[in-house]
Amino acid sequence: MKDQADLSDQAKRTRVSEIRWMALAEILTGTTGLDARAYRAEIETLKRRPLSTEWIEANVMLSFIAQVRPSRTTGYLARLRSRAEQEGRAAEFAEFDRRLRAYIAPKVLTNHAFRDGNFSTEDHGAIWAGVTAHMVTLGTLGYEAFLNSGTLLGVVRDGKLIDHDDDVDLAVLLRAADAEAAAREWTELKGKLREAGALDPEQIDKPQICKLKRIGGVEVDLFPAWQQAGRFYVYPHTHGDLDAADVLPLRPAPHGPFTLPAQPEKMLSVNYGAGWREPDPLFKFPWAEADAKFAPFLERLS
Numbered sequence: 299m300k301d302q303a304d305l306s307d308q309a310k311r312t313r314v315s316e317i318r319w320m321a322l323a324e325i326l327t328g329t330t331g332l333d334a335r336a337y338r339a340e341i342e343t344l345k346r347r348p349l350s351t352e353w354i355e356a357n358v359m360l361s362f363i364a365q366v367r368p369s370r371t372t373g374y375l376a377r378l379r380s381r382a383e384q385e386g387r388a389a390e391f392a393e394f395d396r397r398l399r400a401y402i403a404p405k406v407l408t409n410h411a412f413r414d415g416n417f418s419t420e421d422h423g424a425i426w427a428g429v430t431a432h433m434v435t436l437g438t439l440g441y442e443a444f445l446n447s448g449t450l451l452g453v454v455r456d457g458k459l460i461d462h463d464d465d466v467d468l469a470v471l472l473r474a475a476d477a478e479a480a481a482r483e484w485t486e487l488k489g490k491l492r493e494a495g496a497l498d499p500e501q502i503d504k505p506q507i508c509k510l511k512r513i514g515g516v517e518v519d520l521f522p523a524w525q526q527a528g529r530f531y532v533y534p535h536t537h538g539d540l541d542a543a544d545v546l547p548l549r550p551a552p553h554g555p556f557t558l559p560a561q562p563e564k565m566l567s568v569n570y571g572a573g574w575r576e577p578d579p580l581f582k583f584p585w586a587e588a589d590a591k592f593a594p595f596l597e598r599l600s
Contacts, residue, residue, distance in 0.1 A: 310344045314353050317341050321359035325401050334363035354378055355394070362398045365405070365412035369582075372409050376580040408464040409582075410517070417452075418461035420516065425459065426554050428513030429466055432520075433556060435496045436470055441487070443470045444548050444557045446521055446532065447569060453551055454562045455575055462579040465517040468510075469532050471548075472524040480531070481598035484522045491520075505599035506533055506592075522595075533595060534588035535569040 305313065317337050324332040338360040345353065354374050361371040375395065382391035398407075405412050417425075436443045445453055447467035452460035459466075470487065474480035488508050491497050501509040501517070508520035522533050523545075529538035530545045544564045548557035559565045566574045570581065589596060 307346070310346065311350070311352075314341060314344050314350070314356055317344075318352050318356035318359070321356055321363065324363055325359050325397055328401065332363060334360045335366070338364060338366070349377075351378065351381055359398065362402055362407070362412075365402065368407055368411050369409050372407065372580055373582040376582050379580060406462075408462065410464055413464060416462055416464045417459040420459075420514075422459055425466065425513050425516055428516070428518070429468070429556065430554055432468065432496065432510050432518060435491070435494055439487070439490050439494070441470050441472075442548060442557065443468050443520070444523075444559060445469075445551055446523075447535065450558060450562055451566055451570065451574060453558070454566060455577075457552065460577070462577070465519060466513065467519050467521065469521045469523040471546075472522055474524045474526075476524075476526050477531075477592075477595040478598055480522055480524045481595050483524075485599065506596055531592075531595075532565070533592050534585065535583070536565060537588075537591040539568045540564055 317340065320330070320332055320337065321334070324330040324334070338357070341353065341356055341360065354377060358371055358374050358378065361367050361374075375398075378394070379388075379391050382388050402412060405414055406416050408416055433443055444450075445467070446469035448460055448463045448465070449467045452458055452463065472480050472483045472487070474483045485505075488497070491508060491510070496510055497503075498509045498511045498517075500512075503509065506522075510518040510520055512518060523536075524531050525542040525546070526538070528542050530540045530542050531537055544561045545559040547560060549560055550556075551558045
């Protein structure tokens with residue numbers, strides 16, 4: 299490893315290129331024994347804004363080799379794809395992406411992990427049975443819940459869980475009528491779910507997201523939703539962007555005793571943009587922007 303403190307900008311660019319070539323050699327051959335974690339640490343010290351394509355490629359390859367930082371890696375891949383499309387290099391990016399995925403096979407990259415499989419290899423019947431059990435628990439506590447985010451997207455667009463996805467997303471309809479009341483009720487509901495044994499004790503608790511018990515190895519995220527002055531809110535994607543009438547009353551889903559928003563296409567457009575009908579394994583949700591919008595709710599959780 300080199301001491302980066304006194305390197306010039308040109309020397310740093312040269313070092314990034316060296317690391318990129320070393321990472322590429324490992325991706326292509328799988329035989330170099332590259333210490334990817336060490337080189338990831340080094341390349342972080344070489345980061346310069348704006349990020350160069352070469353730096354992003356090196357970072358992504360090292361992350362694949364070390365199988366770390368899946369969410370950020372997915373985001374970087376999306377950025378590389380966008381640049382390649384703008385520069386007329388879409389086929390070049392597709393080959394780069396193919397080689398990365400071949401390197402980690404049979405594992406796959408999702409937004410959440412480098413893991414042994416995704417919904418393309420899971421038993422959907424068992425997953426839906428688990429979702430039903432969670433819905434029943436929420437119902438006994440007096441709450442309606444509906445399919446949300448990626449789970450909603452899959453059911454509406456594909457008629458099933460999305461092949462490249464790996465977790466279940468639900469939203470629960472709170473009785474609160476503003477952000478402050480929603481924060482209080484959400485915290486209370488999480489306490490009730492904990493008492494009911496419905497939370498996953500092995501997952502890190504986040505104030506704004508409820509981690510329900512896994513269904514086999516599948517994570518289940520529950521998010522808060524409420525209506526306020528005729529508008530509808532679902533953390534983190536819908537911040538008053540829909541009329542309450544776009545969501546309520548909830549309507550039956552085609553996969554068992556679940557419910558969907560009254561007009562799910564409108565919520566999917568808010569969550570994923572106008573192109574939601576086109577599958578995108580590299581979709582990256584803008585969490586920072588969303589958290590800024592929901593600041594009044596989030597601040598009352600801390």
